[in-house]
Structure formats: C-alpha cells, structure tokens
Amino acid sequence: MSLDPAFPDPAGTWNRRFGGEGFVFGTEPNEWLRSHAGVWTPGQRVLSVADGEGRNSVWLAQRGLVVDAFDIAELGVAKARRLAAERGVTVNFAVADCDGYAWQRAAWDGIAAIFVQFADPALRARLFARLIDGLKPGGTLILQGYTPRQLDHRTGGPPLLEHLYTEPMLREAFAALEILELRDYEAELAEGSGHSGWSALIGLVARRR
Numbered sequence: 001m002s003l004d005p006a007f008p009d010p011a012g013t014w015n016r017r018f019g020g021e022g023f024v025f026g027t028e029p030n031e032w033l034r035s036h037a038g039v040w041t042p043g044q045r046v047l048s049v050a051d052g053e054g055r056n057s058v059w060l061a062q063r064g065l066v067v068d069a070f071d072i073a074e075l076g077v078a079k080a081r082r083l084a085a086e087r088g089v090t091v092n093f094a095v096a097d098c099d100g101y102a103w104q105r106a107a108w109d110g111i112a113a114i115f116v117q118f119a120d121p122a123l124r125a126r127l128f129a130r131l132i133d134g135l136k137p138g139g140t141l142i143l144q145g146y147t148p149r150q151l152d153h154r155t156g157g158p159p160l161l162e163h164l165y166t167e168p169m170l171r172e173a174f175a176a177l178e179i180l181e182l183r184d185y186e187a188e189l190a191e192g193s194g195h196s197g198w199s200a201l202i203g204l205v206a207r208r209r
C-alpha cells in the first residue's frame with residue numbers, strides 16, 4: 001500500500017494499465033539492461049524489481065540466468081508468467097510491493113531496477129537500501145530511470161520531479177557501491193506505448209564491493 005498521495009492505489013492503477021491484450025512496455029528488454037547484462041554470466045542469480053509484464057525477467061532467463069522477479073500488479077505478473085511459458089523459461093515470480101517483498105541479504109549476483117520511479121523519496125530510500133543490501137559482494141546493479149528533463153518530453157514516466165533521478169542523486173544514493181557507469185543522456189525509446197519517443201534518461205551500473 002503506497003502512502004504517496006500522488007499514487008494512492010498503485011496495484012489498482014497498474015492492474016488497469018496491464019488489463020488489456022497488449023504489453024504496455026513491449027516484450028523486448030529495456031535497452032540499457034540489454035546492453036549491460038553481459039556483466040552477469042549464465043547460472044548467476046538475478047532479481048528483476050517491479051518487473052511489470054515480464055519483458056526484462058523473461059529475457060534474462062533466456063540468457064541462462066536464474067531469475068527472481070516481483071511486481072505489485074497481479075495482472076502484470078500473470079502476463080509475465082504467460083510470456084515465460086511461451087518462451088520456455090522459468091522465472092520465480094512473486095506478486096508483492098517493494099516494501100513487502102521477501103528481500104534477502106547478499107543473495108543476488110545482479111539486480112535489475114528498470115523504471116522503478118513509482119517511488120517517492122521516502123520509498124526510494126527504502127528501496128535503494130534493499131537493492132544495495134540484496135547484492136552479493138561483487139554483485140552488480142543495473143538501473144535505468146528518467147531525469148527531470150523528461151518533464152519537457154512527457155514520453156513516459158511519472159510527471160513528478162521528486163520521483164526523477166539526477167546524476168548527483170544516484171552518486172550519493174549508491175555511494176556504498178563502486179559505480180562502473182553512470183550516464184545522463186537522451187535517446188529515442190520504443191518500449192510499447194508506455195515509453196515511446198524522445199526521452200531524457202539516466203543509466204547506472206554499479207557493483208557491490
């Protein structure tokens with residue numbers, strides 16, 4: 001249950017978005033994730049946070065990774081389960097919100113946090129602490145989000161400044177990790193109808209020491 005007045009009913013809101021036939025963010029993995037996932041090798045264990053309709057978790061499983069994934073929206077997770085079955089892979093899915101998920105400590109070789117900007121600053125602090133704590137030493141976080149310039153583009157993401165990321169914010173939030181790459185950039189996104197058009201993005205790759 002979100003205490004953020006901007007998103008009072010996240011499960012209901014996202015179930016309505018995911019209730020249609022298509023995939024809101026498509027069925028191909030996010031490009032920042034796809035182009036950096038080589039840091040993980042087959043057989044390693046990874047977690048896809050707020051995984052939506054499964055495009056990222058299922059692709060990671062197709063790469064031979066052992067994948068856990070969760071999302072607050074049961075309709076999204078149901079579609080993700082079907083996508084995994086269609087592609088003949090197994091993902092350990094859970095329906096959970098990010099405060100209620102059965103987080104583990106030092107458990108994952110990798111964590112993917114792709115567009116998890118539903119989190120207001122208080123929830124974000126709790127979530128980021130879980131990400132850091134969940135990585136094994138040597139494990140790597142791959143994170144993608146929008147920057148405040150996205151408020152001019154409006155091609156996806158929450159229209160709320162306090163939910164967006166800047167380079168200094170991510171540097172400070174993940175100071176406990178070794179930052180391997182942190183890039184503030186603009187690019188064309190074609191991720192279903194949900195993320196479509198010229199976008200102000202930020203990508204992070206960071207390793208637990």
Ligand SMILES: C[S@@+](CC[C@H](N)C(=O)[O-])C[C@H]1O[C@@H](n2cnc3c(N)ncnc32)[C@H](O)[C@@H]1O
Pocket residue numbers: 002010014025030049050051052053054055056070071072073076096097098099113114115116117118
């Ligand atoms: C922009 S979508 C991104 C989905 C997925 N990561 C992707 O890249 O396709 C945000 C996701 O966050 C989920 N979500 C929203 N609030 C959440 C919460 N409090 N805990 C867990 N998931 C949440 C939504 O259901 C939705 O699937």
